Amino acid sequence: MPEVPGKSTILVTGANGYIGVWTVRILLERGYSVRAAVRSEQRGQHLLSYFSTYGDRLKLAIVPDIMKDGAFDEAVKGIEGIVHTASPAVAITGHPDEIITPAVGGVTGIMHSALKHGTSLKRIVITSSMAAVMYHCDDSVTYTEKDWNESAVTECEQKAENATPMAKYCASKVKAERAAWDFVEKHKSEIGWDITVLNPPWVYGPSIQEADKPSALNSSAKYWFDAIVKGEIVALGSTDPLVAPGGGWVDVRDCAEAHVRALERPAAGGKRIIVSAGSPHVWQDFFDTANSLTPQPYQGSLAKGVPGGVKKGKNTIDSRTAHEFLGIEWRTMEQLTRDTLEDFQRKGSEWVVKVGE
Template structure:
């Protein structure tokens, strides 16, 4: 039985994001009404035009700064489920705010780490803020789904590892604690996602009389065609930009053979992430769960081999021998590949039962999208 009936109003925060636009589309296609938050009216204009055929079933509200107290108080009123996707994803954060916070778990209770204005403030305050607003002003909400990340689960290692939902990333917060401003961008991002999720579960576990339950969805790197407003490849979000730069950009931005053969992770198609968020909203058994959604693992050479093998090519403007020819890389690289990061998705299979797109499907659709855009 569907937990949230079609026709119900769903709040999607950060509705103009890479995943969120696909999510809004999926919800509308399944006959839900959607209220999307954006940071400015200008950002909402694109969405209103894109989904104009749905008329009053889609609306946009402006939440300029979701780190402020009560930022979502008005937005949550009258909705029956919340999809919280608003959170920054990049590896370039630098500016420490100079204040400290109490951390949100047993292993990190002894740590006092500097907040980074660009990542940790928005991630933690935005996540706790949406839960506070829902508790105060959304009595009809049955479920809140948070788009989390495998960044709060994995850790880097020198040997292949397989992670599941019982794992928490302690490595990145320790690096941020130790190095502060000098911590890597990846560590800062993963710390933000870890602290935000810890804060969400702490709120949920300690808040009395909430009428809703909580689910967190954890994708690894997200690839696939673009549905949000982007004018050129340089404006893509972090994961999509990296895929473009390696797989489609002329000369592959000078990537070394070692990079193509040794650097990789796990991935999932953006449209499958959107589908997982809708299912997580509706499946009763998903309540109170962390769920990893993962299509598989890769090294970058895998993507290059697939892109060059597709017939007919979905991106003829990048044909071999032309100035924009797709990079070939090192075709010897995957004879004995070692995939360093894998995920156990048994819980997802049991609760959500997703069918994931293949690397071939994602590659074909993404390159065809680039061709349509003249990239």
């Protein structure tokens, strides 16, 4: 498999996003140069400021619309690796195709650009999701890279616009990832690069993206803040969200590290890799962890739930492939929780929320 040489130039799409900024940081710390794809100059200013000590090793690539034909034609020229974290922002309403079509185009578009202009490219690392692997969390199943979320696709096919928003979202992830694998198979005689697909579950942890208040966070980081600080839980259809499995989880820093290692390790080429530190949690797990920290790093409210309450049985997520091909050692739930609460405290009053006051 192709190997991305050290000190290469790497294109990171969605570079100003939750996972993207951490990926840029790790790449720069490793000695790479980064071409950060963002939708406008304004959206790239935080990156240029935050990483100013790296000088011209970080440059912006302005891609206003990733769905436009040839959107990445210029951005892929002269780079050795791509980390593709960007996904079109589309409202999950109406017919499933309204989200599926942009999701597929967001992946195949950059691959078409790479096919035409990526003459020095060695590998594309694509951010997919556990949503492409699993649908429900409350059955006794061990999920591996062999699994696909067929249930969501079937629901969308049968119910069309009446499918649930979650089914539409999951189906878009399935279709987009399959389109990537199909593209490689179709063009395998023409390309000198390969792909690695990473499937993270819920991504939590400290944020270094531009966000001046919790409401500006990306969806998963905001879900964590709302749950742990406010006690507002994303139930995903459960009648008892406190003890219902909330999905697998991974620290955003480990997720970003996995993206970089997927570039660096030749054997990771052509692999689909689940990037999950923990099997589906219940929110009470995080509540108990947050409230047990000593010393307590956060001076705002912390939801308590029902300490010691009964927890449902969970399915499991097999992440042995990540250990084998990426050598990842995951941060624990306690590490993630402590570091994230310290991050909230450090950011100031907008983040130190006292519920009821």
